[in-house]
Amino acid sequence: MIQEQVNYQENEKITFKEAGKFEDTRYEKIHNVIFNSSLEASKIVAQEIANLIQLKQELNEPCVLGLATGSSPIKVYEELVRLHKEEGLSFANVVTFNLDEYYPMDKSNIQSYFYFMHEHLFNHVDIKPENINIPDGTVSANELRQFCVDYEMKIKSYGGLDFQLLGIGRTGHIGFNEPGSHLNSGTRSITLDHITRVDAASAFLGIDNVPRKAITMGIGTIKNAKRIVLLAWGNNKAEILQKAIEGEITSNIPATYLQEHNNTTFVLDSEASLELTRVKTPWLVTSCVWDEELKLKAVVWLSELTNKPILKLTDKDYNDHGMSGLLTEEGTAYDLNIKMFNKLQQTITGWPGGKPNEDDKYRPERSTPAKKRVIIFSPHPDDDVISMGGTFDRLVEQGHEVHVAYQTSGNIAVSDEEALKFAEVASTINPNASEFKNIIEFFKNKSKNDIDSVEARKLKGLIRRSESVAATRYVGVPDENVHFLDLPFYETGTVKKGNLTEVDIKIMCDLIEEIKPHQIYAAGDLADPHGTHKVCLDSLFDALKVLKKEPYMNDCWVWLYRGAWHEWEPYQIEMAVPMSPDQVLKKRHAIFFHQSQKDGVMFQGDDSREFWVRAEDRNRLTATKFNNLGLAEYAAIEAFKRYFF
Structure with missing residues (x-):
């Protein structure tokens, strides 16, 4: 060039x-x-x-x-x-x-x-x-x-x-x-x-x-x-x-x-x-420096390409697909296959908070402390259950102190028709409440270029709050462990959001300092079509930089989830949490509590399926991929990648 x-x-x-x-x-x-x-x-x-x-x-x-x-x-x-x-x-x-x-x-x-x-x-x-x-x-x-x-x-x-x-x-x-x-x-x-x-x-x-x-x-x-x-x-x-x-x-x-x-x-x-x-398959382009991550990526790719479980890959498979250099380093396909198979198998756990009183050398999470303080950061008021509803449920069931922090109100995702319906019901119950009459009047006269009034945004935010609390109660989280952060960058009333400020970062820092978590879960799904996931993740990363030197942060691990828009690939996954058919149903029901986002999502992105459908399909697909690689067969799997700060 x-x-x-x-x-x-x-x-x-x-x-x-x-x-x-x-x-x-x-x-x-x-x-x-x-x-x-x-x-x-x-x-x-x-x-x-x-x-x-x-x-x-x-x-x-x-x-x-x-x-x-x-x-x-x-x-x-x-x-x-x-x-x-x-x-x-x-x-x-x-x-x-x-x-x-x-x-x-x-x-x-x-x-x-x-x-x-x-x-x-x-x-x-x-x-x-x-x-x-x-x-x-x-x-x-x-x-x-x-x-x-x-x-x-x-x-x-x-x-x-x-x-x-x-x-x-x-x-x-x-x-x-x-x-x-x-x-x-x-x-x-x-x-x-x-x-x-x-x-x-x-x-x-x-x-x-x-x-x-x-x-x-x-x-x-x-x-x-x-x-x-x-x-x-x-x-x-x-x-x-x-x-x-x-x-x-x-x-x-x-x-x-x-x-x-x-x-x-x-x-x-x-x-x-x-x-x-x-980038995807560098071994087809040039000689590679084979670190552990690239080895796993290559072996998973070869398994999927040849439609063979990892343990059945042969020397010829590697040589025929540009990976003779990898075999030179590893010796034989047999040795490499076992090594990579074990690496994937060790990501699978039914104990996302760590299994108490067990050797955790080959487990993705620590066994101690047995009961952990956990914060699940959710960019919108439904990302928690959409992306990690099964893991969420498992953490609560296994006795961890789980907190959910909704970073934004999600108010712009509530349609005017949905908000008008709630305003009319509220006005019927309390005919003397002028606030609801004003909201009804606003929506009936709203033009395409109008930004929602403060009252309208507040109502839409309350709708999403009530849905979130209903879902967290269903999973078993006490109301006092549910936090609505309403980060200011989001509250513009339009799809275009503001930039992160010190105020946003301080809100994040204050919650982390209050809870002193052993685990943080956050959305690493950056295909969000209106960018809120990216800004919310940046707010966490900025907060972690501020708090990094605090002693309690030495015991805090950060796990990134995906699922609302796409999923981690098997070679990227560092913790895979399998779900039973019953848990898949429970996750679905938790998503259903977010009724304003069902049967007509405003921010559908490039996927026409409803969020509960796409979440189930992706969890099922991850399980199928693991099974095709030669691992155990599960109904569904939620996947996580650890972030080191």
């Missing part, structure tokens, strides 16, 4: 090759760089844009930027704003063209890309208003075609785009160029793919509110940019990225067209890179 592809100019201060993890492989057809975090990557991208702006200023030329919306570029824009405010970066010579806009869409609508760009960038820098170009979602249908032609011609009048920032959708779209888009397409109106609308549903509080059409720059327009950087974060993008980077060029995945552009870089975080061959 030539260095010129990494940078727009030879005098770039920081190169992606220096900053991230890059390896050229025969499988990859687009230059890509992997970073440990999206924040780190965003700062590097912002610096490249800043360098380009400054270079153009020195040449007394306009800097023409193609800009994207969505969650991926937000941190890039935050860093550009910081560079403007703290380091004097001027946008006076910058001309911007946004990729797309919903149609029809009013500029004042908080879901419009016009609103998005001004909120995240334009309102905070010195760009000239006349240099801002965003497709107009209010143009009449009769004028739409001519508007697109004019937009295209205006880009060409500047000599094309100097730099184009992109995201990628799960359909492989760039901009709103959905599958089927032509290589030479220009700015035009387009009908949105159903998957694209599903992915946008959380922002619009339901798919019915997502526009069916959009205006987008075309593939040809994007490809004419002198430099292209595509951002992709999170494991829900991993599958489409592998196809875009390693697959054949096809109109079914428009991002593959970028394989023909000679100055494109895909910038990924570690989660988004997981399906790339060099």
Whole structure:
């Protein structure tokens, strides 16, 4: 891979090759760089844009930027704003063209890309208003075609785009160029793919509110940019990225067209890179340094590929699939198989809090103290029972002091119809309560752009509280052990949340200090479509940094669960808690107490199943995977990975 592809100019201060993890492989057809975090990557991208702006200023030329919306570029824009405010970066010579806009869409609508760009960038820098170009979602249908032609011609009048920032959708779209888009397409109106609308549903509080059409720059327009950087974060993008980077060029995945552009870089975080061959199966690409984690990953992969239990894998299986080097280190398949089989078997336990008075050398948890203090952190008021309901029940049954901490109110996930129903019931019981009359009046007159009133948010939060308490009582947790933290970052009344502050971290620290837990369970499921799981996990990690030196933290182990959106793979699992058929049913009933989230979930993500169904399916699948690897057969398994702080 030539260095010129990494940078727009030879005098770039920081190169992606220096900053991230890059390896050229025969499988990859687009230059890509992997970073440990999206924040780190965003700062590097912002610096490249800043360098380009400054270079153009020195040449007394306009800097023409193609800009994207969505969650991926937000941190890039935050860093550009910081560079403007703290380091004097001027946008006076910058001309911007946004990729797309919903149609029809009013500029004042908080879901419009016009609103998005001004909120995240334009309102905070010195760009000239006349240099801002965003497709107009209010143009009449009769004028739409001519508007697109004019937009295209205006880009060409500047000599094309100097730099184009992109995201990628799960359909492989760039901009709103959905599958089927032509290589030479220009700015035009387009009908949105159903998957694209599903992915946008959380922002619009339901798919019915997502526009069916959009205006987008075309593939040809994007490809004419002198430099292209595509951002992709999170494991829900991993599958489409592998196809875009390693697959054949096809109109079914428009991002593959970028394989023909000679100055494109895909910038990924570690989660988004997981399906790339060099990450998923590095032994197929190069010689490996075989640590214990990679050995287990490779053996599980080989077992699944050959459809053989681990103990039946042969030397030939290893040699035929690029792992002869591993056998050279381990001796024989027989020895390696037993070693890896035992490693997996030792993760399985029916005692998630540790088995009292037993040798714990080969168990995932300590036997002492026999009765542990446990905090289960739940980002939303149902993640606890959805993701670890069986383990939750087992901890209570086995006599541990279990506390549940709901980090957010979850109020935006309650539909207006559900809240109105409760308000009307409450008003009927107490006709003199003006508060409920006000709420009823608010919902009956609420428009799409209205943010919930404080009273409406409070009611929605109370609905979710009452459901949570009903579920924890069912499992057997005393009411005084149920904690509603209502972290302030969440309480904006909209899908867009605030940033974590010291207030959020202090709330987390105070609870941990009060309980002094031996175990903490937290959601490590980062495919959450509106990001709350990630922020809640960060709040815990930040709290652990603050409390790390406290003596009681030496006895605290942290376990991360998944399950609401996806599950740990067998090679990642460090504690596997099997469930009997009766426990599966009990977990289902606990989830059912969250009635406002049943039969019509507002934040469904890319999975159309209800949460209780997807949780059961994933737990059953994990058990099946363990069984196929040659381990014991169980009805279902909940999985955990330990976090070391």
